[in-house]
Amino acid sequence: MNCHLRTYAPIAYSLVASAVFLDSLRFKFTNAPETQTIFGKLDAWASGFGAEGLFAQTGLFSQYVIGSAELVASSLLLASLVPALKRLRVLGALIAVAVLSGAVNFHLFTPLGIDPNNAGGGLFAMAVVVWLCSIAMLVAGRGVLIELGRAVARVLLPSRALSPGGPALTPARS
Structure with a gap:
């Protein structure tokens, strides 16, 4: 059982995390209304302490910057499915932890909230699941x-x- 878990958990993690990231790209890269709502709320919040434009479309933490980081993470995670490249999983998980640490914290500690689009909070739930799994992958790959x-x-x-x-x-x- 433990052997199967060690063999298949990293594969499942890579597939699920990549699917979550790649699915979100269609919203981020097409400037969907859901993305405009989320990043608009974050930019309005940042404006309150003098960082206007931080989350705007040309800002340091824009939907395009975050989406690009998610694309790189998912590319590394999918590449890690090739046995010779399995060490790339740690890099993908490291990027995932960085991106999702921001996402989880912004959902919890800003006016964004857990359900910014009134869609049931599924976006936040998936972020937390992938974030925790990414941390587990870093712990498992701590040697790398x-x-x-x-x-x-x-x-x-x-x-x-x-x-x-x-x-x-x-x-x-x-």
Whole structure:
């Protein structure tokens, strides 16, 4: 049973999360009324503290930016179904956690609310399910995540800082 869960849960997660993200793209990329309502409410809220346009169509967190992140996440998750590329699932899950952490928090802690379009709250429910599953995938793939962190650190930090006897986080001198 446990073996089957370890084998099929990541596949099911990748398929479900990708389906949720890809389904939402038709709303975000076509500027559907539901999307206008959601991002309009968020932009009005942000305007209240001087960040007008943050969620507008050309804003930093516009429907197109969020939709693009969801497209990249779903692409990575679907690519991870190829056995040689299964490590991409962690990157897809990392992007999913980032996007959905924002979504869940904005639904809970802004005037957006859990059911902004009066459609029964299904959008929020799916966001929470995929968010929790994405966190579970990160926990399950923590070894790959740590490996990725080390690879990024090797690129961004000087080689001396990573050597066992070298000083920690000392900038390189030129």
